[in-house]
Amino acid sequence: MGGLRGTLLPPNNRWMGPCGAVCLAPRARGDSVRPGRVSGVVTRPLNFTVRPHVILLRLTLPLALAVWSLHSGPVPAQALGAATQAVLAAEDQRFDAMVRGDTAALRSLLADGLTYTHSDGAQQSKAEFLQTIGSGALRYQSIKPEGRVVRLRGDVGV
Structure with missing residues (x-):
């Protein structure tokens, strides 16, 4: 007091x-x-x-x-490495398909609910993105990602 x-x-x-x-x-x-x-x-x-x-x-x-x-539960170290490598391999396949303009490969690699956001902020649905790549209106010369980090939660990897 x-x-x-x-x-x-x-x-x-x-x-x-x-x-x-x-x-x-x-x-x-x-x-x-x-x-x-x-x-x-x-x-x-x-x-x-x-x-x-x-x-x-x-x-x-x-x-x-x-x-x-x-x-999410514990994941064994060996499985963690394999899952991380699988996510990175799928991402490499996507980048390769984008550079080649391979819409068939992209169709199987991309989710149906995809909203693709370009570096300028423009957004496209999966169908619009595939049409843009397939028509040649958008061409990637190369894609070289740096500092990739994979995050795993249950059976989902980002």
């Missing part, structure tokens, strides 16, 4: 709680707008409350992250 010496409650009778939430200071029975004072110390106790949503967030977020990390 030594830190409250000489401190008045704000006019709206609100305090910033320890969690950053705005809390109402309780009023004692028969208390006026100004708290009672004995030798400069506020005699009314302050009540800081922690909002339920803050408690829920502090408990739920770490739990959700833990469950998510366990969901």
Whole structure:
């Protein structure tokens, strides 16, 4: 209580709680707008409350992250290397097909729901992209990726 010496409650009778939430200071029975004072110390106790949503967030977020990390399950190191190599090989096949203009190979390598975003921000569906490659309107001279990283989650690799 030594830190409250000489401190008045704000006019709206609100305090910033320890969690950053705005809390109402309780009023004692028969208390006026100004708290009672004995030798400069506020005699009314302050009540800081922690909002339920803050408690829920502090408990739920770490739990959700833990469950998510366990969901994918452990992957043996040897299988991890093989899966990573398979993803990189598929990407190399796609790049090679794009340089050659091979729409048949691209049709099997690309997902049906593909939205291809070009470096200038233009977007095309799979059909539009294949038509552009097949017509020769878009030609890749070479594709040389650098610093590729494969992320595996369950049976999906990106």
